[in-house]
Amino acid sequence: xxxxxxxxxxxxxxxxxxxxxxxxxxxxxxxxxxxxxxxxxxxxxxxxxxxxxxxxxxxxxxxxxxxxxxxxxxxxxxxxxxxxxxxxxxxxxxxxxxxxxxxxxxxxxxxxxxxxxxxxxxxxxxxxxxxxxxxxxxxxxxxxxxxxxxxxxxxxxxxxxxx
Amino acid sequence: xxxxxxxxxxxxxxxxxxxxxxxxxxxxxxxxxxxxxxxxxxxxxxxxxxxxxxxxxxxxxxxxxxxxxxxxxxxxxxxxxxxxxxxxxxxxxxxxxxxxxxxxxxxxxxxxxxxxxxxxxxxxxxxxxxxxxxxxxxxxxxxxxxxxxxxxxxxxxxxxxxxxxxxxxxxxxxxxxxxxxxxxxxxxxxxxxxxxxxxxxxxxxxxxxxxxxxxxxxxxxxxxxxxxxxxxxxxxxxxxxxxxxxxxxxxxxxxxxxxxxxxxxxxxxxxxxxxxxxxxxxxxxxxxxxxxxxxxxxxxxxxxxxxxxxxxxxxxxxxxxxxxxxxxxxxxxxxxxxxxxxxxxxxxxxxxxxxxxxxxxxxxxxxxxxxxxxxxxxxxxxxxxxxxxxxxxxxxxxxxxxxxxxxxxxxxxxxxxxxxxxxxxxxxxxxxxxxxxxxxxxxxxxxxxxxxxxxxxxxxxxxxxxxxxxxxxxxxxxxxxxxxxxxxxxxxxxxxxxxxxxxxxxxxxxxxxxxxxxxxxxxxxxxxxxxxxxxxxxxxxxxxxxxxxxxxxxxxxxxxxxxxxxxxxxxxxxxxxxxxxxxxxxxxxxxxxxxxxxxxxxxxxxxxxxxxxxxxxxxxxxxxxxxxxxxxxxxxxxxxxxxxxxxxxxxxxxxxxxxxxxxxxxxxxxxxxxxxxxxxxxxxxxxxxxxxxxxxxxxxxxxxxxxxxxxxxxxxxxxxxxxxxxxxxxx
Numbered sequence: 098x099x100x101x102x103x104x105x106x107x108x109x110x111x112x113x114x115x116x117x118x119x120x121x122x123x124x125x126x127x128x129x130x131x132x133x134x135x136x137x138x139x140x141x142x143x144x145x146x147x148x149x150x151x152x153x154x155x156x157x158x159x160x161x162x163x164x165x166x167x168x169x170x171x172x173x174x175x176x177x178x179x180x181x182x183x184x185x186x187x188x189x190x191x192x193x194x195x196x197x198x199x200x201x202x203x204x205x206x207x208x209x210x211x212x213x214x215x216x217x218x219x220x221x222x223x224x225x226x227x228x229x230x231x232x233x234x235x236x237x238x239x240x241x242x243x244x245x246x247x248x249x250x251x252x253x254x255x256x257x258x259x260x
Numbered sequence: 261x262x263x264x265x266x267x268x269x270x271x272x273x274x275x276x277x278x279x280x281x282x283x284x285x286x287x288x289x290x291x292x293x294x295x296x297x298x299x300x301x302x303x304x305x306x307x308x309x310x311x312x313x314x315x316x317x318x319x320x321x322x323x324x325x326x327x328x329x330x331x332x333x334x335x336x337x338x339x340x341x342x343x344x345x346x347x348x349x350x351x352x353x354x355x356x357x358x359x360x361x362x363x364x365x366x367x368x369x370x371x372x373x374x375x376x377x378x379x380x381x382x383x384x385x386x387x388x389x390x391x392x393x394x395x396x397x398x399x400x401x402x403x404x405x406x407x408x409x410x411x412x413x414x415x416x417x418x419x420x421x422x423x424x425x426x427x428x429x430x431x432x433x434x435x436x437x438x439x440x441x442x443x444x445x446x447x448x449x450x451x452x453x454x455x456x457x458x459x460x461x462x463x464x465x466x467x468x469x470x471x472x473x474x475x476x477x478x479x480x481x482x483x484x485x486x487x488x489x490x491x492x493x494x495x496x497x498x499x500x501x502x503x504x505x506x507x508x509x510x511x512x513x514x515x516x517x518x519x520x521x522x523x524x525x526x527x528x529x530x531x532x533x534x535x536x537x538x539x540x541x542x543x544x545x546x547x548x549x550x551x552x553x554x555x556x557x558x559x560x561x562x563x564x565x566x567x568x569x570x571x572x573x574x575x576x577x578x579x580x581x582x583x584x585x586x587x588x589x590x591x592x593x594x595x596x597x598x599x600x601x602x603x604x605x606x607x608x609x610x611x612x613x614x615x616x617x618x619x620x621x622x623x624x625x626x627x628x629x630x631x632x633x634x635x636x637x638x639x640x641x642x643x644x645x646x647x648x649x650x651x652x653x654x655x656x657x658x659x660x661x662x663x664x665x666x667x668x669x670x671x672x673x674x675x676x677x678x679x680x681x682x683x684x685x686x687x688x689x690x691x692x693x694x695x696x697x698x699x700x701x702x703x704x705x706x707x708x709x710x711x712x713x714x715x716x717x718x719x720x721x722x723x724x725x726x727x728x729x730x731x732x733x734x735x736x737x738x739x740x741x742x743x744x745x746x747x748x749x750x751x752x753x754x755x756x757x758x759x760x761x762x763x764x765x766x767x768x769x770x771x772x773x774x775x776x777x778x779x780x781x782x783x784x785x786x787x788x789x790x791x792x793x794x795x796x797x798x799x800x801x802x803x804x805x806x807x808x809x810x811x812x813x814x815x816x817x818x819x820x821x822x823x824x825x826x827x828x829x830x831x832x833x834x835x836x837x838x839x840x841x842x843x844x845x846x847x848x849x850x851x852x853x854x855x856x857x858x859x860x861x862x863x864x865x866x867x868x869x870x871x872x873x874x875x876x877x878x879x880x881x882x883x884x885x886x887x888x889x890x891x892x893x894x895x896x897x898x899x900x901x902x903x904x905x906x907x908x909x910x911x912x913x914x915x916x917x918x919x920x921x922x923x924x925x926x927x928x929x930x931x932x933x934x935x936x937x938x939x940x941x942x943x944x945x946x947x948x949x950x951x952x953x954x955x956x957x958x959x960x961x962x963x964x965x966x967x968x969x970x971x972x973x974x975x976x977x978x979x980x981x982x983x984x985x986x987x988x989x990x991x
Binding site: 127129131136138164165167191197199201202203224225256258260 | 326328329341342343347348349351367368373377385386461465466468469503506507515
């Protein structure tokens with residue numbers, strides 16, 4: 098057998114063994130995402146970034162800004178989704194952001210979801226203060242990811258930069 | 261009970277906040293260990309203090325192109341955040357000079373997070389935050405009222421840190437540790453209050469960083485970031501955090517948060533695009549946070565833990581003191597109108613009531629009608645036979661708060677029948693005006709027509725059970741009641757440890773009313789003239805006391821023979837060679853003064869006895885003047901030889917004899933009035949006047965002295981009494 102054939106066979110075997118792993122690695126893009134907050138007064142805001150499918154339903158949690166589970170229920174809609182379909186978010190959890198500050202985080206976005214009718218939703222809440230179910234929603238398109246998008250609640254704007 | 265407004269506030273505030281305060285203190289102690297534990301981690305770089313941003317920022321950005329933020333925490337650990345080469349989130353401590361990664365921050369400890377939430381908000385969110393903020397404010401008020409109480413107790417700020425009289429464990433350490441931790445606790449309370457006010461936006465901490473004008477952003481001249489003026493001039497130690505430009509686009513800039521201001525810096529030219537100084541409220545918030553948490557300094561954190569621990573102790577000791585005082589509160593069975601025994605108490609904190617209550621209990625058990633109250637409640641007592649005043653002194657010789665109106669009420673309500681009185685003063689020699697108010701009360705009473713002195717005023721130093729017991733014993737004898745007060749309050753002594761042998765007993769003086777006894781203690785006993793000999797004539801609880809004159813190493817007593825008198829007949833029956841068992845009690849408030857240059861001794865009748873001993877004992881060159889009063893020459897005959905002897909030896913600088921039934925019918929008071937200048941000279945020169953004899957004589961002489969003192973020296977007799985310049989031992 099030629100070495101080329103061997104390699105091909107090995108590759109096939111690997112694909113069979115854990116197709117999703119290999120596929121996932123191949124199909125994601127990393128984006129740096131900057132959230133600039135408005136000058137609101139009060140505690141640090143909890144912000145969650147979710148992937149919304151074309152039907153308008155939650156598909157996946159991309160990032161959670163806010164470390165304390167005690168306050169997750171203030172992000173009502175996302176909390177419902179997270180309670181129904183719990184996923185491990187410890188690797189994509191960071192600090193909350195206070196008024197006037199900015200936060201920069203890395204998001205893993207499946208390439209196949211871009212330009213496919215999906216949206217990114219930024220949901221925000223400040224403890225004992227107003228909750229914004231959709232502080233900001235951005236169509237997950239090439240154009241959406243290169244623009245500066247204005248928020249409607251605690252978020253002033255969001256910017257992305259591909260890695 | 262009247263208590264001062266400070267004490268009342270201090271207690272009321274403590275009662276209203278102690279539950280939350282306990283909780284906040286316990287959690288506070290735990291949280292003090294958070295910064296201590298954090299600082300043990302090895303992420304601080306030695307060179308931290310000496311480096312500028314120019315040495316750090318450009319290099320780190322080159323090393324970690326994905327870095328988005330750098331922050332310096334309270335431990336001076338430098339943390340960078342961003343994306344690493346593989347596009348993964350990066351969050352790590354770095355060495356700011358080399359850029360070496362030192363380690364990742366640990367996830368915040370769930371335990372500390374939990375305790376912090378409890379400490380800040382009791383898990384009740386805004387409601388909890390409000391109550392904790394309120395508690396903090398109450399603590400501030402408690403601290404202020406506590407400080408005011410210490411100032412009151414110590415008589416002024418200057419004596420704030422002088423020694424404190426120890427009444428009991430709780431009281432002593434409440435004050436001692438209170439003074440020490442006053443400042444840290446005040447800081448905890450003040451910063452806590454401030455943080456709460458800022459949290460509820462009652463203090464405005466808002467500031468707005470002016471927007472950058474994108475139209476005027478220049479992209480030249482381009483400058484190497486290591487040469488940016490703002491970077492070279494700013495030390496890393498001044499930095500709180502820096503946001504790196506999101507991209508290389510000139511419209512993205514650096515945002516620097518320094519300790520005192522925030523600014524945006526052009527990433528190409530290094531120009532400061534906008535800058536805002538923090539308002540004072542923000543700087544104070546940051547300072548409050550540092551002071552409240554101790555996050556910048558481990559030693560301060562330890563101090564905070566100790567102060568919080570002290571708060572717990574104060575809660576405990578404060579309530580212990582209160583409970584003790586409440587136990588001393590008055591419960592009267594009889595009304596003031598029907599009571600025969602009136603016990604009036606002057607006390608600032610109520611502790612003196614314990615003594616009155618003990619007496620009340622005993623008298624009631626004997627079927628007597630007793631009324632106990634504070635001195636301010638003095639009124640007409642139509643059935644009263646005895647008035648006993650037990651009073652402390654407060655501040656600079658002032659009446660306690662519950663006695664302020666006594667003098668006015670005394671003038672307002674003269675009693676219709678004659679009433680015996682006795683005064684007991686509580687105090688401490690640690691203060692300059694020892695029992696001054698008690699002396700004043702004694703004088704006030706002595707001037708009332710209806711008031712009959714029963715026994716000499718007794719001062720009690722530091723609640724001495726011996727001194728109070730002594731008074732109780734003497735008073736009970738004179739009032740013909742029996743008092744066996746509980747051991748917790750005093751020990752009434754009936755023991756007779758001393759054996760004395762009679763060496764001499766004179767016959768009666770020419771007027772057949774007095775005689776002299778000399779006794780030699782069997783064992784080497786140390787005692788001084790002015791001490792008291794207690795004898796038990798009937799071998800039962802009945803005790804009689806005599807002032808001792810120590811003459812030629814022996815106990816010399818002068819006794820007036822009362823027909824049918826228990827003590828005097830017993831002593832008169834003694835023959836030389838007889839031995840008796842008795843007890844010699846120290847009586848330090850009537851000892852010959854050690855330091856005085858001049859001593860004026862005033863006596864009548866047998867009151868001369870201790871003076872004869874003192875003159876005999878005296879070896880210093882103190883000027884001693886003796887003024888004594890007798891009925892006539894005959895009654896003085898008993899002492900004539902000794903006195904003439906002392907004059908001859910030069911031990912006596914002056915001697916004056918007043919005879920009330922002969923000659924000019926002079927009383928000893930009249931002689932003193934004649935020699936007023938000697939009285940003034942003695943008191944002004946720091947000398948001492950000593951009085952021994954009958955209470956009637958004392959009343960007259962004190963009245964005279966009061967006039968002299970007020971008019972010529974502009975002070976009161978009680979002032980000199982409290983300073984140990986006028987000593988009395990009368991009966």
